[in-house]
Amino acid sequence: MADLNVNIGKLQMKNPVMTASGTFGYGEEFQDFINIERIGGIIVKGTTLHKREGNPYPRMAETPSGMLNAVGLQNKGVDYFVKSIYPRIKDVNTNMIVNVSGSAIEDYVKTAEIINELDKIPAIELNISCPNVKQGGMAFGVSAKCAYEVVKAVREAYKKTLIVKLSPNVTDITEIARAAEDAGADSVSLINTLLGMAIDAERRRPILSTITGGMSGAAVKPIALRMVWQVAKSVNIPVIGLGGIMNWKDAIEFILAGASAIQIGTANFIDPTITVKVIDGINDYLERHKYNSISDIVGALEI
């Protein structure tokens, strides 16, 4: 076995494979298919301060080599998470990481403070791709100044590992990544979904109730890979890469581009055992190329 251990801030993972928020539930849903304790980190559903109903249906659409979703961060709120979900998942022997969303800085801070008290949650992932109500609905993650402010405020309240998840719907993602680093993030993860749209020509109507939605899956991989490569060259904190990873080869490509760890999202819907296949595939690759450790290939792309 090659050494697959990865450290992200104070977070210690047995391998670089994580699951992407919103695509793996709370892990429990996958227990019948795989031993979820083999996974390096499980990022659970997006959690907000208050309960959210999500968007009206239809909120999913299939696209060539991918999908659009407009779930709208449906969840029962952080208090429900603490009372009803945390006791069920806290003893799973992997890193359970909470993805935190909000529409105002105070929401993010309060949610992070509550999660900071949970011993068995070693990290949060801050989803800054969501609307800032005070800025007229513009997402925090599309302006470096807003990204800096929200990350800085959460950094003061949250003492454990802080991962900031970046939106690809920007002109220069490196600028936002540097703002997150300057504000004290331990790591950045990218990419969240790309804004897309689907139309039903027969009905002359949009397919999604929200008209536009977030694109994910194999089709977004080249864009995600390019952004991970750009960001890894621009920051000194570890980068977590995701977007269209469907197999171990895709995962290796992200690591060569500079990602210290990777997340698997949409692929879980196609093959619920994909995470363990990717862990095994990464190990086989390292052994075949005679590398001792995963760290030997992070950013090892030759140009």
Ligand SMILES: Cc1cc2nc3c(=O)[nH]c(=O)nc-3n(C[C@H](O)[C@H](O)[C@H](O)COP(=O)(O)O)c2cc1C
């Ligand atoms: C159904 C669905 C729900 C999602 N929910 C969240 C979420 O709650 N928070 C978040 O940060 N990202 C969410 N995402 C985005 C994914 O975590 C991931 O960033 C994106 O899908 C790209 O990776 P992929 O191509 O491997 O799926 C969601 C994606 C999908 C498809």
